[in-house]
Amino acid sequence: MTDITSENTGRPLAHAVRNILLRWLLLALLGLFALYYLMPLFVMLTTSLKSLEEIRTGSLVALPREVTFDAWAKAWSGACTGIQCEGVRPFFWNSILLAVPAVFLSTLFGAVNGYVIAHWRFRGSNLIFSLMLFGCFIPFQVVLLPMARVLGIMGLAGTIPGLIFVHVVYGLGFTTLFFRNYYVTIPQELVKAAKIDGAGFFRIFWSIFLPLSLPIVVVTVIWQFTQIWNDFLFGVSFSQSGTQPVTVALNNIVNSTTGVKEYNVDMAAAIIAALPTMLVYVIAGKYFIRGLTAGSVKG
Amino acid sequence: MAHILEVRNLVKNYGSVEILKDINVSIESGEFLVLVGPSGCGKSTLLNCIAGLEPINAGEIIIAGRNMKGVSPKDRDIAMVFQSYALYPTMTVARNITFGMKVRGVDAATQQAKLAEVARQLQIEPLLNRRPGQLSGGQRQRVAMGRALVRDPKLFLFDEPLSNLDAKLRVEMRIEIKRLHQDLGASMVYVTHDQIEAMTLATKIVVMKDGQVQQIGTPSEIYNRPANLFVADFMGSPAMNLLPARTIRNGSGTQIEIARDGEEPLILRDHWSPDLPEKVIMGLRPEDIAEAGYRSGEKVQTATCKVELVELAGADTYVVSRLGGKEVTARFHAETQARPGQSLEFAFDLAKVSYFDPDTGQRLN
Ligand SMILES: Nc1ncnc2c1ncn2[C@@H]1O[C@H](COP(=O)(O)OP(=O)(O)OP(=O)(O)O)[C@@H](O)[C@H]1O
Ligand SMILES: [Mg+2]
Numbered sequence: 001m002t003d004i005t006s007e008n009t010g011r012p013l014a015h016a017v018r019n020i021l022l023r024w025l026l027l028a029l030l031g032l033f034a035l036y037y038l039m040p041l042f043v044m045l046t047t048s049l050k051s052l053e054e055i056r057t058g059s060l061v062a063l064p065r066e067v068t069f070d071a072w073a074k075a076w077s078g079a080c081t082g083i084q085c086e087g088v089r090p091f092f093w094n095s096i097l098l099a100v101p102a103v104f105l106s107t108l109f110g111a112v113n114g115y116v117i118a119h120w121r122f123r124g125s126n127l128i129f130s131l132m133l134f135g136c137f138i139p140f141q142v143v144l145l146p147m148a149r150v151l152g153i154m155g156l157a158g159t160i161p162g163l164i165f166v167h168v169v170y171g172l173g174f175t176t177l178f179f180r181n182y183y184v185t186i187p188q189e190l191v192k193a194a195k196i197d198g199a200g201f202f203r204i205f206w207s208i209f210l211p212l213s214l215p216i217v218v219v220t221v222i223w224q225f226t227q228i229w230n231d232f233l234f235g236v237s238f239s240q241s242g243t244q245p246v247t248v249a250l251n252n253i254v255n256s257t258t259g260v261k262e263y264n265v266d267m268a269a270a271i272i273a274a275l276p277t278m279l280v281y282v283i284a285g286k287y288f289i290r291g292l293t294a295g296s297v298k299g
Numbered sequence: 300m301a302h303i304l305e306v307r308n309l310v311k312n313y314g315s316v317e318i319l320k321d322i323n324v325s326i327e328s329g330e331f332l333v334l335v336g337p338s339g340c341g342k343s344t345l346l347n348c349i350a351g352l353e354p355i356n357a358g359e360i361i362i363a364g365r366n367m368k369g370v371s372p373k374d375r376d377i378a379m380v381f382q383s384y385a386l387y388p389t390m391t392v393a394r395n396i397t398f399g400m401k402v403r404g405v406d407a408a409t410q411q412a413k414l415a416e417v418a419r420q421l422q423i424e425p426l427l428n429r430r431p432g433q434l435s436g437g438q439r440q441r442v443a444m445g446r447a448l449v450r451d452p453k454l455f456l457f458d459e460p461l462s463n464l465d466a467k468l469r470v471e472m473r474i475e476i477k478r479l480h481q482d483l484g485a486s487m488v489y490v491t492h493d494q495i496e497a498m499t500l501a502t503k504i505v506v507m508k509d510g511q512v513q514q515i516g517t518p519s520e521i522y523n524r525p526a527n528l529f530v531a532d533f534m535g536s537p538a539m540n541l542l543p544a545r546t547i548r549n550g551s552g553t554q555i556e557i558a559r560d561g562e563e564p565l566i567l568r569d570h571w572s573p574d575l576p577e578k579v580i581m582g583l584r585p586e587d588i589a590e591a592g593y594r595s596g597e598k599v600q601t602a603t604c605k606v607e608l609v610e611l612a613g614a615d616t617y618v619v620s621r622l623g624g625k626e627v628t629a630r631f632h633a634e635t636q637a638r639p640g641q642s643l644e645f646a647f648d649l650a651k652v653s654y655f656d657p658d659t660g661q662r663l664n
Contacts, residue, residue: 189385192352193446197399198373207398211389 048072048267055263071264075272079265081252084241088269091249095229096276098160098245102167103224109168110175110220111213115205117176118183119191129180135173140233143170151238158240166238167228174227175220182216183209218287226277246273301364303328303454303486304349309358311341311348311510318344319510322358326488326503331480333497334490336507337533342490343382345507346456349488350379363453373403375454378447382459384439386431386446393427396445417445437468444479457489461496473499494534498522506530523651528660531582531653539582542623543657546575555581557623565602565622569649572664579663582653585617588629590637591644598649606641620645 043060048071050064058065077087116122117129147166148157156162186209194204235245244252250273254266281288302325311319318341326332334342347353349360351372360367362375386395394401396417397410418424421441431439440460447455460476461469477500480487491497497504498518506513506521506529514526525531531539547554552570559565569575591601607626608619616631629645637643654663 187383187385189381189383190387192347192350192372193379193381193385194387194398195352196350196372196377196379197446198402199398203402208387208389 044267044271048075048264048271050264052260052262052264071262072268072272074262075253075265075268079253079262079269080256081249082241082256088246088249088253088272091244091246092272094160094239094243095246098163098167099225099228099276102164102171102228103221105164106168106171106175106224107217107220109172110177111179111210111217112205113172113176114179114181114183115209117180118186119188120201129176132173132176135170136177140170144233144237148238158238158243160239160243163234163238163243163245166234167224167231170234171224171227174223178216178220178223179213182213186212215287218284222280222284222288225280229277249273301328302326302361303330303363304332304488305359305361306345306349307359307361309345309348309360310356311344311353312356317510319348322510322512324505324512324515326486328486329484330486331500331502332486332488333501333504334488334507335492335494335497335504335533336513338492340507341510342492342507343458344510346379346458346488346490349454350377350456351375376452377454377456378450378452379456380443380447380458380460382462384431384443384460384463386439386442388431391428391430392423392434392442392445395431395442396449399446399450413449417448420448421445436464437472440464440472444476448479448483453486455485455487455489457487459490459492462491462493469493469496476500494536497534506533508533524662525582525653526662528580528582528655531655535584537585537617537628539584539653540588540622540625540627541655542581542583542625542627544579544581544623546577546579555579557581559622560624565604567600567602567647567649569598569652571598571649572652572654575654575663576656578657580655580657582655583627583647583649584651585628585630587648587651588627589646589648590618590629590631590635591646593632594646594648596648596650598652599646600649601644601646603642604645606637606639606643609635609637609639618643 046062046064047055047060049067049069050058051066051068051070054065075087077089078085079087081088081091113132117125147169151157151162151165154162154165156165190208191204194208199207229245230247231245232247232251235248236251239245239248250269253269305325306322309319309322310317322345324332334345336342344353348355349362351367351370362377367375387398390398393414396414400410400413414427415424418427421444423438423441423445426434426438426442431442434442440463443460457476461472464472473496476489479485480500489496489500498521501518503515504518504521505515508529514521514530516524516526521530521534525534525539528541531541542557545556545558547556552568553572553575555567555569557565557567604620604622604627606618607621610617610619611633614633616633616635616637618629618631618635618637620627620629631637652664655661656663
């Protein structure tokens with residue numbers, strides 16, 4: 001693209017035309033893909049802004065004739081999740097109360113674990129790392145029963161701290177892997193220099209490793225937040241009526257309506273439930289890419 | 300004088316591999332010890348052991364009279380400069396230099412005073428607010444030195460501090476390090492595999508190979524009287540000529556006979572080295588072989604040799620011939636008329652000749 005002008009010397013017109021054609025073809029193709037991916041969102045958004053009447057009579061892909069936020073209001077604070085009719089609001093807060101500490105703790109522990117495994121090797125550290133990696137591949141379903149038992153013993157069954165615990169434990173394998181892989185690119189000599197300077201384990205972590213960690217923290221936070229916010233299985237298994245996360249509530253709203261199906265409310269609730277993860281991507285997305293491709297740290 | 304550093308019978312293993320084998324080294328206050336050896340011979344490992352960054356398997360390390368067993372790196376009164384400089388990437392130059400003092404709880408005023416002093420000494424005042432990423436290689440090198448200097452330690456440890464610099468900068472920094480050593484009167488252990496650095500900086504050189512000390516001596520001892528074939532070959536550039544030879548004792552002394560393909564053997568007389576076995580390897584530095592007529596002395600002898608190659612090197616011309624089945628490099632003056640294919644009189648100066656046992660490799664004279 002940059003050397004269109006330099007290529008002009010030979011047969012300028014033919015070249016220019018071909019370049020432009022190629023460019024447009026590419027754009028058209030990309031546009032098509034984008035459209036394909038945006039279609040469901042478009043349908044959700046338009047449906048959530050229509051009245052039930054209009055949904056019944058109109059076409060699925062048509063724009064709303066009359067924009068109304070009634071469905072959103074109902075989804076937020078009035079829709080029924082079983083016998084209770086308070087919308088997704090209380091569950092939304094449950095999810096926040098659950099996701100924020102769980103993301104924070106799993107990221108923090110992952111960082112410390114990764115730091116230890118990358119730079120403070122001890123006898124058996126490789127084995128422990130392998131076991132943690134193995135933990136990443138254990139399917140959710142396998143841990144359900146043992147975890148229920150553990151939560152019961154700890155007296156955390158059906159509570160939000162219990163769910164936090166589950167997510168922190170389950171996420172640790174991933175977060176440790178992320179941080180370990182990032183920290184092994186930090187030269188060992190940096191740690192040696194700091195040791196000679198008199199810094200200890202936590203001082204080195206705090207003063208040298210953490211300030212270097214922004215890209216990988218962003219990656220980990222996005223990953224963990226998405227996992228935890230979107231989780232349904234743990235949420236439905238380890239919560240009770242007052243502590244359910246928003247995903248469980250969404251399921252209940254969609255499944256427990258009697259009589260007419262309120263598609264607009266369902267769609268609005270689904271968008272509300274998805275908003276936080278979208279927000280996180282929008283805010284931190286550019287760091288996400290950067291973090292995934294971040295290489296060694298050059299002093 | 301008191302030893303600043305003593306390493307006694309040090310052994311270091313990584314797993315089942317013995318990396319350092321029974322190392323014994325000591326330096327006195329103010330000495331500049333250079334560790335040289337090929338890559339992988341254990342120089343960095345030895346330095347890390349001295350610094351306390353790697354545990355040792357046997358032996359003792361004594362710094363300034365104190366046994367370092369169980370003493371952590373920060374309490375050893377040492378400072379270390381690493382090959383990669385290991386500057387803290389997120390801290391400014393000033394914070395890099397003061398970090399150690401901050402960790403130790405030195406008060407802010409003292410920190411600033413020391414920082415200013417070191418910055419002036421190394422001429423890095425304009426850089427103090429930059430990050431390491433915004434510095435050139437040479438500047439980073441200075442900052443790394445600065446971080447070591449503020450500690451004012453009993454012993455400096457340098458691990459190939461110049462190997463990442465380009466040739467010109469390396470020479471500059473070499474001179475600067477030498478000056479620092481003279482100004483501070485500090486004791487230093489310096490790792491390099493550049494033998495010119497070793498020769499120019501050291502007051503004492505330790506040549507290592509495969510985790511074993513090959514020779515310890517002053518630069519001139521190492522250069523002129525290498526203890527074995529390895530040291531002879533390793534130190535010096537171009538390398539010492541090592542020629543298989545036969546000795547014949549006759550009435551007037553010892554005759555050294557060096558075979559040549561298709562020609563009469565080259566005969567040199569050495570009346571000064573007694574008791575050589577029949578088979579030896581003779582070592583002669585390129586500068587001890589000159590064009591006939593350009594070298595005089597009691598032990599100079601001439602012989603005709605065939606020139607194979609002529610290499611111009613500015614101040615000198617290296618002339619390559621063949622003796623005992625090996626290439627022999629001679630150092631001629633710059634204006635020599637020697638041409639490849641020519642037969643020429645060479646002058647062999649045996650004043651600094653070395654003899655080695657072909658089997659053990661040990662020095663014989
Ligand atoms: N952490 C380690 N685990 C196992 N072996 C190691 C470790 N560190 C170094 N070694 C081995 O110890 C030997 C000596 O390494 P060392 O780094 O001391 O060499 P060096 O003399 O400094 O080489 P160079 O000039 O290349 O820096 C090498 O064979 C190396 O493979
Ligand atoms: Mg090394």
